[in-house]
Amino acid sequence: MEFPRIHLRRRGPGRGRHARVAPVILGVLLLILMSGCSNAASVSPPRESKSATEPTPVQVDLSTLPAATTFGNTAAAPSDPAPRAATDGVVLHVKQELAVYDAPEGRAIARLPATQFKSPTWLPVTAERGDWARVLLPSRPNGSTGWVRVGTAKVEKARTPYLVTVDVEQRRLVVRKNGREVGSWTVGVGSPGTRTPKGRTFILASIRETVTDFSPIILPLGTHSKTLTSYGGGPGTVAFHGWPDPSVFGTASSDGCVRVPSDALHLLRSLPLGTVVLLR
Template sequence: MNRRTTSTRRPDHAGRRVRMAAAAALGALCLGISGCSGASIEPAHAIAQADLGMQASATTFANFPKAPRDPAPNAETSGVVLHIKRDVAVHEAPGGAVFAKLPATQLGNPTWVPVIAEHGPWAQVLLPSRPNGATGWVRTDDQVERARSPYVVDVDIDARRLVVREDGSAIGAWVVGVGAPGSPTPRGRTFIMAAIEETVTRFSPIILPLGAHSDTFSTYGGGPGTVALHGWPDPAVFGQASSDGCVRVPDDALRLLTTLPLGTLVHLR
């Protein structure tokens, strides 16, 4: 729990925000069981807040096919993360149309999302919803809190290797299991969305759902097919491509991953 962040306040750490999960929630969450204009910014924002209750929530269960896509899915970021303290409007562009609201919680955990671009009082963030790479613009006003995570989780899918970096330096590396050829792990930038204590099947003590989804399964176990980082009881899976899309990690890797702040960037390459 001693992982360092840079902020006026520290982001909530995943390991400190573990939530209990019922069987139905686990089925819904985890696959591993098997150029911007600044014009008219203020008026658009005011209208968005008035109509916010009518917008769909950007959660792992949502799908926004027309959301802006991540323009640079392999790029690094500044490490800035935003804590969404109450529902905020998600725009197509700074001052543009509203297509969703980002709620203050995700799966019982506080919402922290990584910033991939900024324009004045606006930030483009990765969303936890389908399609993979979905983004949106939110205002960085008193409804959000800025912080910085110095960590990045880098998963080389082909090499089946996970590396955790702090300010660019590797602090841990492991051989991991990834998605099978028929259910590959999706690629692109995503983030640690939540931390959940697994109390049903007990295949992993903690599950770390990401803001990414299976490209094979539109639904899985009654849920949206959210991809996660998690442990596995049989070490034979490490180095193999045999999961339904999740990344299976050794116990010592999981212990480190659960100390990283929510919103920490994850590269699935």
């Protein structure tokens, strides 16, 4: 497995601010999850934030719904209709737990918590219809989407100018800002038996590693290995992370994660949560 043991810290909404160590029970859960990603690290919050007014709420018993997290399975969620397409950069901040629907005014299929790995929940918006937005979900199956009501105080919208693409076959990662390339690197990808999954996903969280030095930062994505049901007993979350041996860059040798050089990781960690990642 690629991940060492972990200890998690909570990050605040601003860049460079980190919170205290999470309770022991939560720490153990994350230890099982990725065997090595820890301490939520600073990530730039998306900009142009704006709040909305509160309409009459729809009454839903959230406790009966599966959680839309990297640990969860939202089998009833609609699949992403455009898994190779970029978005216009709109991202949604979930400030309070809320319901996810299969369509505007449709059936509630999941619940979205306000945090993911103790980082605030930011999800990319792929479509909008009135007071509803379609977002990518971090749960299995890969490519899950859902509709959330945006005209409430539970959410706010912002915009990120960044887009990350990874050409899995060419083993090339490119970061663009407002359509202009700002960085390009040769990276390592999944081996033939544990391929990096393709599709449209996003930067889910940022975790600071304090136990080992194989990667100072782990950036979990909203997607999972298709061949491994777990990494070290967890849900098999795919991530961006560094690697101490540069010979892995340009090879297909990981368990599905994307191994990146240190300067690429430095840039990636500064991108807003919710930034779209196209794995092609």
